[in-house]
Amino acid sequence: MLFLLTGEVQIGKTRWLESLVTELADCGVSCAGVLAPGQWVPSEGEHADANGFEKLGIDNVLLPSGERIPFARRGDLARADGTFDEESQAAKAELAWHIDDEAIARVNAHFDELAVRASVAVPTDAKSHSGRSAEGAESKDPSRAPGLLIVDELGRLEIWRGGGLTSAMALLAQGPTTTFPHALAVVRDYLLDDAEALLAEAWPDRCRIKPNDAAREAILAAFEV
Template sequence: MLFLLTGEVQIGKTRWLEGLVADLAERGVPCAGALAPGQWVASAGERADGNGYEKLGIDNVLLPVGERVPFARRGDLARADGTFDKDSQAARAELAWHISDAAIEHVNAHFEKLRSLACAESAPESEGSPRLRCPGLLVVDELGRLEIWRGGGLTEAVALLAEGPSAVFPHALVVVRDYLADDAEALLAEAWPDRMRIAPDKEGQVAVLSAVFARCKSTYGDER
């Protein structure tokens, strides 16, 4: 099953997803991929949200290793501190967030390793490495304009998703803005005939947990 976690900006999609990943980890379900938490500071400025915090950038936390990669910086700040690269993918796409090509390459390398793992797990046991203890959830936070409209950005994440369900990743969860949801679904429809759009709420959590444990009931046991 492919879950498309969608909605407007700053409604708590990543915070909700962090909670879901933590919940699954406690139940013994591995998650792999990337989370994209924001870099927030207390602020009383015009860019502060309703809680008095201002978003300066976005990290990528690579799962399951937990490595934190500085990924994106607000465009005005990148211009002010001299880190803005006018030739980068993000600049050419005129994104509000400036993402260095080096950061994209780093995260792509992580997804490339996950693709290799998925291939090894799908091979006959005699031909590959020892099997994972249980299937997991592939997490991609997020696919944006670079990936969906321009064929760039996290190309290895898209390539892994395009391979569809696998023995190691029978389910995937992709974060996507609401205005990109139709195009994201069309991009992945062939690989994932079973898919569902969810919101960062209790109903979405139940949908993911139900799918994960229905698929892995024999592995996890009824008590979970």
């Protein structure tokens, strides 16, 4: 199943995902991919939200290792401190966030590693989600246990321009595997139809979800925990 997590900006999608990852781990289900928490500071300036916090940038947390890398910076701040690259993918796409091309490459390398992990597994029809082979033998390698693939998030670079996290898109395009029988991708509302069109063949079973208890229960049920 492909879960497409969507909703307006700053409604807590990544915080909800972080909680889900912890709960799945407690149930013995691993998560791999990337989370994209924001870099927030207290603020009373024009960019402050209703709670008095301002978002300066976005990190990427690589799962399952937990390695954190700076990924994006608000465009006005990047211009002010001289880090804005006019030749970057983000600049050419006129995104509000300036995403460092080297950071994109690092995250793509992470998904390439996950793709290798997925490719050595047997097809999903030869093994159940519990980790048993077709002959009933238990999988002895914990790293091969079925887990949830997470991509936070697929944006305009990936959906409309064929750039950005290309390795994440390539891994999603493989569809369900024994290693990743289920996947979750964060997608903005206005990109959902196009995202589904790109992934429809690979993931005939998919659903749109919001960061709420119903979605959490559906994902837990998919892994039978």
